Amino acid sequence: MNANEVAGLTGLSVRTLHHYDAIGLLCPRRNPENGYREYSEENLDRLQQILFFRECGFPLSVIRELLENPEFDREQAFQVQKAYLVHERRRIDTMLDTLLKTHKTWKGEITMTPKEKFEGFDFSKNPYEEEARRRWGDETVQKSSSTLSALGKEEQEKIARQMENIFCTLAQCRQLPPDSPEVLEKVGEFYHFLNDNFGHHYSPEAFTGLGQMYVDDPRFTENIDQYGEGLSAFLAQAMKHYADTLN
Structure with a gap:
């Protein structure tokens, strides 16, 4: 085909x-x-x-790591995927019930407790992604996590502030063409920041993949777009343009 x-x-x-x-x-x-x-x-x-x-909520970079791992097992993957989808079906059913109860509350038919108002919402990390990483490994994530964990709280907060400053600066540039010299300079600073602080060297291809993940994964999109509407899509383009200059 x-x-x-x-x-x-x-x-x-x-x-x-x-x-x-x-x-x-x-x-x-x-x-x-x-x-x-x-x-x-x-x-x-x-x-x-x-x-x-x-x-099941896995970023593309993690999916690639899993599928390329020699120990990847389709039967185990089936169990992980099934468990997640069953979990998600139950969560959605709970959220639907919460929504219906909320509607009745608005109409004065029932009264919800504070706890009932938030049943079904879950902003914790994907437990099935963690299970998959334990089964088949994820070298990039493990290196990044180990590097950050080894730092003190003050240093971790410093890196988090630097990351926020980078996103704020890039958000101010998002009206410019993503391949303009000004944008490429700022994206280059972002590229070197990642490679200097997270224990993993991003190749140009991996950097492009990271940018695409910003638009493919709703969790990343929501988090990044809080710095400016459309920033994730802008970054995906700009990061690809920058990666092309490295090849």
């Missing part, structure tokens, strides 16, 4: 499929005559795994 056919089958955009190829997540063979991507049955099976993990 070609990219257009896979896009029609899955509902993904062709651009997304091309991005998966660019970051090494899903790399179909190329037709030697025209260079077009050709997706095999094996590619479709891998894509299904990618989409299951994505629906």
